[in-house]
Amino acid sequence: MSLELIKQIMDILIGLILVTPFLVIGSRRLVFCVKIIALQAVLLTAVSMLMAFYTQEAEIYMVAGLTFIIKVLFIPYLLYWVIKKIKVKKDTMDFIGTKTSLILAGMLVILSFTITPQALSKGDIMFGNSIPVAISLLFLGLFEIITRKQALMQVIGILMMENGLYLVGVGTTYGMPLVVELGIFLDIFVGALIMGVLTFQINRTFDSIDTNQLKNLKG
Amino acid sequence: MTMIWYSTIGLLLTGGLLSLFFRKNEVYSNTAAYLCSAFAALCSGFLAIKILLTNQTLIVMLPKVLPYTQVTMKIDNLAGYFILVISVLTLAVSVYSFGYGQEYFGKGKIGQLGFMFNIFILTMLLVVTANNILLFLFAWELMSLVSFLLVLYEHEYIKVRNAGLVYLIMTHIGSLFLVLGFLIMYQQTGSFEFDQLAVGVRQLSPELKNIIFIFMLIGFGTKAGIVPLHVWLPRAHPAAPSHVSALMSGIMIKTALYGLIRVLFHMLGSGSVWWGVLILILGVISALLGVLYALMEQDLKRLLAFSSVENIGIIFLGLGAAIIFKEHGTPMLSAIALTAGLYHLFNHAVFKSLLFMGAGAVHMATHTRKINKLGGLIKTMPWTALFFLIGSASISVLPPFNGFVSEWLTFQSLLALSFNISDTTIKIMAPVAGSALALTGGLVAACFIKAFGISFLALPRSKNAEKAREVNLSMRIGMGILAGLCILMGIFPSLIFRLLDGVSLSLAGAGVYGQLNGGAWLSVLNIPNASGKGISMDSLSLGILLVLAIPVVLLITRFIGGRTKRSKDETWNCGKTLIPAMEYTATSFSNPIRIIFRYIFWPSQDIIKEDKGSPYFTKSIKYRSRITPVFEEYLYRPINWAVIYISDKMGSVQSGSIHIYLTYILATIIALLLFAR
Amino acid sequence: MTSKIAIVIGQLLFVMALAPLLSGVIKKTKASFQTRQGPGFLQVYRDIYKWFHKDSVISEHTSWIFIVTPYIYFSALFVAALLIPTFTTVQPLGFAGDVIAVIYLFALGRFFMSLAGLDAGSAFGGMASSREAAVSSVIEPAMMLAIFSVALVVGSTNLGIISETFSSEIVFNLSHILAFMAMAVVTVAETGRIPVDNPDTHLELTMVHEGMLLEYSGKELALMMWGASIKQLLVYSLLVNVFFPIGIANNFDFISILIGLLSFISKVFFVGIIVAVIETSFVKMRFFKIPDLLAGAFMLGLLSLVSNYVLGR
Known part of the structure; x- marks a missing residue:
């Protein structure tokens, strides 16, 4: 495979990754959102494989494998389990409407493209385009957390942010050292676990997973 | 000398820990705590006198524990003087506490009380000896916190908790300004050590010095309790156990004055005249308002606490005058004014502690602090009454007691200010401040006539006061020590002048002791002035004359009148038998002053009258009066x-x-x- | 040395002997203004002598404070009499105290007298003590300020030195006059005369000083009454010798002492007669108006200071 081809494939993958957050923001169905986040993880795995193929480093293959196991298989499974337990299908509790959310999300993407240093995105580095997309993921993940009331959607936001971080790592350094990646995986693994349980607990306490209800805890 | 200092600290720590260790056995715990503090006081007192008499400076360096922080303690003349005051009070209060501690037996907190008492003294000693910003602030905060805990000792009562809260907030506002002031100094000079700091700070620009001055004044003023930063004082001091109040009012608020003198004289060196003028004005306001609010109090300990505000004001008068003189380059007069302030500081420590101990004794005997519930105690508690009377006479500026000497010096400093300084404003302001001091003196006398007269004289006003019994021997000895000192310091002021000689020499640049005529015993203080004629006062002669006059008067009486008999009968009361309800109360005693100074008090009163069907037959009348705490x-x-x-x-x-x-x-x-x- | 002792004892005896006469003169003058015959000049002596011989009755509610008070009160005045110049500025014991000491010696007497007033437990005594404490505390600043403004001209608070400075000629400038007026008001207040206090009445609504003495009898009453008249003389001599000490004996020879004695007696009696005139022509003030009067005295003292420093006269 030639370098050009790799670059093109990479651009397509990154473009697809950029689409996924919008799907999440635009959707209200929890199961769908989980599927999207799994899809995003699949795309990330593909990016990692491509990168591993390009650099021919064993470590990156392992990272890609781990990504697949944790982000594509384990976490979505966990979230399915929670959804089944709490018996909530839809997130109908937004602070702002879908349209407004989408517009704001678009603005955040523009923002992340503008703030990315020119030198980085203009191809001096091999996969420069991944950086603004990664920052977009960070922003959109945070945006997701802010605008959604449901604890589960916030977990999805966190995952999205983490994916953004992962993308930055892969895109700029051809993969971080394995130790770091392992640490992050462990983090996200435990994080998702805790948040899953927490969501469950919030539901039990408030009969709802609306995190806005946590305000009642204020003295 | 270093060993004496270490043993002082060691004794205090031992006392505290032993007290905790024995907490199950209240008698042991009590004895251990106050025995150790008494011996520590003897050690530190000895050290202080030695330092003051020989004019040497003791520097104690603790081994380095943490990097960058060399803990140094320096005991120079000024620190020595304060250590002496602390030691004298600690000794008397410790002796007193052997007996007073029994008041708290059976409440299960004797161990903690003894522990905190010792640590409290230790922190005060550290504050006056610290030679480093960090140690100073550390000791300062520790002192505040320990005293806060002591105030909260009887935290079952909501009033005590509120008092503690107000104290904590105010003291931290003060600390904030102190930290800011010291940080500015550190930032400008790059040193934490006081001595190096002093060298650098002297060269700062006047504007910066002014800022430091204001911060320090607010910071230390809060602790000292000058008006309007005094609000915590009348709350916190009464809330603490009486022997602790004696120390808090006697010496803890003085550590603030130590800090102020240290910073103003030792570090900032020269500043501006307006510093002195500001301190003078604050002094006048504090003195007057302090005593006026004291007069309105019906709670013995709150009354004493307000009176502390007043005395801090009087000390401020001396300090302010000293600063103005210093700025005008007249070291001798500055030394006299400074001596006046520091002398009054010692005096106030002595008689205020005495009075607080007396109040504690009264509280122990009657379980009330309300003056209106007392009365007639002079018959059941003759010793306490005598000591309280001596304290009252001293604080009321009566010759030949100690308060008179220091206030006389303050008067003379103010007059000298008017006589020697060419600035017209100061020329007029100083005598007015003097007459304000005279007003304060008159009001203090009224206040303590009330405090003593209503509490100790005439008929008991409640069952508790009737059943009062004289307190135990240790408490009487503790009060007796200070009562003796009140007289001793009143008639032998030269002793204190001798001790203060080195202090004023190092701070103001001149010694006062040399101005005394007639050697060490006959203590005529001649204040030089431009006209060359002296001003003299000899409290020893006054005392001797007063004491001699009494037998002379007795002789005259006997000579003219011969022998006559003295018989006892009822008080004339318009033909009715006198009952306690007919007596004048503390409220009615202070009523004329409440009305005269109504623009300050904003008094309000309501009378609730209940009648039996017809308005002509009254069932009960309730009278309530209150003043607005402006x-x-x-x-x-x-x-x-x-x-x-x-x-x-x-x-x-x-x-x-x-x-x-x-x-x-x-x-x-x-x-x-x-x-x- | 002997001459010094002679002066001390002589001055003491002089003050103690003259004081009741001054009270007698004032009483007689008042009587003649009221077209009464009145008691003779010597009646006060007779009264004091009579009380000294009476047995005393002490209230059973009182404590030792009540008994020692007359002696302390009298002793304080005794010592004050040694510090205040009367007919001579030569004061062997003048070094022991200045005007501030004198004022606080008065305060010492007053402190114990007020306590004695409270001691018997009757409401009359308590009321009188309370009023005395209130009035005296507002007298003191006015008195201090008036004396300060003179002392600041001289540069000393020692009374002998002040009198000596002004003894050569009558000082007659604005500052001095204002201070004198202030001191005159203070004198009336301090000695408990109308319009501040009425020394001739035992009505509970008006009395201040008398109320505290209500329980006294016999020797103790004699000491208190004699003391009051001595205090009156001392305050008058403070007034005349601080402001117009002309004629006072500066050295110790027969002629100057004679002149000193004569001028002092005539000045003091003149003041006494003026006081009697005031007493007959004014009514007693309402109690709560008294601070206004003394505030006026305070302002006069302040004006005296200001005119001294700002106007220079």
Whole structure:
């Protein structure tokens, strides 16, 4: 495979990754959102494989494998389990409407493209385009957390942010050292676990997973 | 010498720990705590006198424990003088506490009390010896916290808890300003050590010095309790156990004056004349308002606490005059004014502790502090009454007691200010301050006529007062020591002048002791002035004359009148038998002054009358009068309100909603990214 | 040395002997203004002598304070009499105290007298003590300020030195006059005369000083009454010798002492007669108006200071 081809494939993958957050923001169905986040993880795995193929480093293959196991298989499974337990299908509790959310999300993407240093995105580095997309993921993940009331959607936001971080790592350094990646995986693994349980607990306490209800805890 | 210092510290620590160790056995715990503190006081007192007499400086360096912090303690003349005051009081209070501690037996906190008592003394000693900003602030904060805990000793009562809270807040506001002031000094000079700091600070610009001065004045003024920063004092001092109040009022608020003198004279060196003028004005205001509020109090310990505010004001008068003289380059007069202030500081420590101990004894015997519930105690508690009377006479500036000497010196300093300084404002202001001091003196006399006369004389006004019994021997000895000192320091002021000689020499540049005519015993103080004629007062002669006059008067009486008999009968009461309800009360005693100074008190009163069907037959009359606490209502309440209002507004930022917090984060990130681009 | 002791004892005896006569003169003058015959000049002596011989009755509610008070009160005045110049500025014991000491010696007497007033437990004594404490505390600043403004001209608070400075000629300038007026008001207040206090009445609504003495009898009453008249003389001599000490004996020879004695007695009696005139022509003030009067005295003292420093006269 030639370098050009790799670059093109990479651009397509990154473009697809950029689409996924919008799907999440635009959707209200929890199961769908989980599927999207799994899809995003699949795309990330593909990016990692491509990168591993390009650099021919064993470590990156392992990272890609781990990504697949944790982000594509384990976490979505966990979230399915929670959804089944709490018996909530839809997130109908937004602070702002879908349209407004989408517009704001678009603005955040523009923002992340503008703030990315020119030198980085203009191809001096091999996969420069991944950086603004990664920052977009960070922003959109945070945006997701802010605008959604449901604890589960916030977990999805966190995952999205983490994916953004992962993308930055892969895109700029051809993969971080394995130790770091392992640490992050462990983090996200435990994080998702805790948040899953927490969501469950919030539901039990408030009969709802609306995190806005946590305000009642204020003295 | 270093060993004596270490053994002082060691004894205090031992006392505290032993007291905790024996906490199950209250007698042991009590004895261990106060025995150790008494011996520690003897050690430190010995050290202080030695330092004051030989004019040497003791530097104690503790081994380095943490990097960058060399803990040094320096005992120079000024520190020595304060150590002496602390030691004298600690000794008397410790002796007193052997007996007074029994009041708290059976409440299960004797161990903690003894522990904190010892640590409290230790922290005060550390404050006056610290030679380093960090150690000073550390000791200062520790002193505040330990005294806070002591105030909270009887925390079962809501009043005590509130008092503790007010104390904690005020003292930390003060500390804030202190830290700021010291940090400015550190920033400008780059040194934490007082001595190196002093060298650098002297060269600072006047503006910066002014800022430091203001910060220090607010910081130390809060602890000293000058008006309007005094609000904590009448709350916290009465709330603490009496022997602790004796120390708090006697010496803890003086450590603030130590700090102020240390910073103003030792570090800042010369400043501006207005510093002195400001201190003088604050002194006048504190003295007058302190005693006026004291007069309105019906609670013996609160009365004493307000009177502390007044005495701090008098000390401020001396300090202010000393600063003005210093700025005008007249070291001798500055030394006299400084001596007046420091002398009064010692005097106040002695008689205020004595009075607080007396109040403690009264409280122990009658379980009330309300003056209106007391009466007739002079018959059941003759010793306590005598000591309280001596304390009252001393604080009321009566010759030949000690208060008179220091106030006389203060009067003379103020007059010298008017006589020797060419500035017209000061020329007129100083005698007016002097007459304000005279007014204060008159009001203090009224206040303590009330405190002594209503509590100890005439008929008991309650069952508790009737059943009062004289307190135990240790308490009487403790009070007796200080009562003796009141007289001793009154008729032999040269002793104190001798001790203060080195202090004023190092701070103001001249010694006062040389101005005494007639050697060490006959202590005529001649104040030189431009006209060359002296001003003299000899309290020893006054004392001797007063004591001699009494037998002379007895002789005259006998000579003219011969022998006559003295018989006893009822008090004339318009033909009715006198009952306690007919007596004048503390409230009625101070009523004329309440009316005369109504522009300050804003008094209000209501009379509730209940009748039996017809208005001509009264069943009961209730009279209630109160004064408006102006500073609380019109200064602290608005501040309080503003703080709460702002907090409320800030509270709406703090919604408790995760989403809002995250929005803040997002906004911050975006702002930072845009800013950094 | 002997001459010094002679002066001390002589001055003491002089003050103690003259004081009741001054009270007698004032009483007689008042009587003649009221077209009464009145008691003779010597009646006060007779009264004091009579009380000294009476047995005393002490209230059973009182404590030792009540008994020692007359002696302390009298002793304080005794010592004050040694510090205040009367007919001579030569004061062997003048070094022991200045005007501030004198004022606080008065305060010492007053302190114990007020306590004695409270000691018997009757409401009359308590009321009188309370009023005395209130009035005296407002007298003191006015008195201090008036004396300060003179002392600041001289540069000393020692009374002998002040009198000596002004003894050569009558000082007659604005500052001095204002201070004198202030001191005159203070004198009336300090000695408990109308319009501040009425020394001739035992009505509970008006009395201040008398109320505290209500329980006294016999020797103790004699000491208190004699003491009051001595205090009156001392305050008058403070007034005349601080402001117009002309004629006072500066050295210790027969002629100057004679002149000193004559001028002092005539000045003091003149003041006494003026006081009697005031007493007959004014009514007693309402109690709560008294501070206004003394505030006026305070302002006069302040004006005296200001005119001294600002106007220079």
